[in-house]
Amino acid sequence: MGQATEIIGRGLARFLTKQIRQSIQVATISQEQLAATLRPGDVLLVEGNTRVSVAIKYLTQSTWSHAALYIGNVLPHGAPWELPRVLIEADLKEGVRAITLAHYAQMHTRICRPIGLSNDDRKRIVDYAIARIGHRYDLKHIFDLLRYLLPTIPVPTRFRRRLLALGSNDPTRAICSTLIAQAFESVRYPILPEIQRTWSDDLTRADCYADIYHIRHHSLFTPRDFDISPYFDIIKPTIESGFDYRSLAWSDAMHDPKRIQCEVTETVKTKELS
Secondary structure, X not given: XXXXXXXXXHHHHHHHOOEOOOOOOOOOOOHHHHHHHOOOOOEEEEOOOEHHHHHHHHHHOOOOOEEEEEOXXXXXXXXXXXXXXXXXXXXXXXXXXXXXXXXXXXXXXEEEEEOOOOHHHHHHHHHHHHHOOOOOOOOXXXXXHHOOOOOOOOOOHXXXXXXXOOOOOOOOOOOHHHHHHHHHHOOOOOOOOEEEEEEOOOOOOOOOEEEEEEOOOHHHOOHHHHHHOOOEEEEOHXXXXXXXXXXXXXXXXXXXXXXXXXXXXXXXXXXXXX
């Protein structure tokens, strides 16, 4: 029975991870910009284009359906012509694996950077993820996979996150957000903790209270949580590299002699002043 369910599970995984032909994306950030901006410990969110991505976007009400952890160039190199594997992700079919930036070069992405993370904790997070390379999704739990077959299943909003958290609690079972959440929990870095406010018994001080942080179970995290977390900064490579709107070459200006002359004059003046 276990072997039969494993075979069915692999078939479902292959079906769910196939790309949707109607899905057309144009990346707003180049692979070179990502490589120059990303730092170890950053979380790269991805707008996926597979069948399972559609279900995750619906259940989480978010653009982002996948997340990967940037680890830097720390893994052993393969052949000289191969790109370095700098991202660790948990794939439904392949399990936890290391991939290159080129894997998501044609997709919409967003960089989420933990604020104030120490170098030691950053290394511990990276090491945690690397140590789990090879862990596989538990494909014998068919009901875990069946929930993705109906991407618009009529589930009330408050129950959708719980629906994503269904699972066997197998330590080798990995989903993208679960893996990354566990890595950050290993150094007690918050993502979206449950906050309980306790008020003081001193009635003379209305502002005397304390916020108690409770760790949310890692199975309840989704890619969207890194985007809305108050403890992660959103990094945009175009802005980080020094964006200047005046340097853009608009198509309507290519055949306007007056505009071209104006831009040339402005450039000369700028060089003279510098």
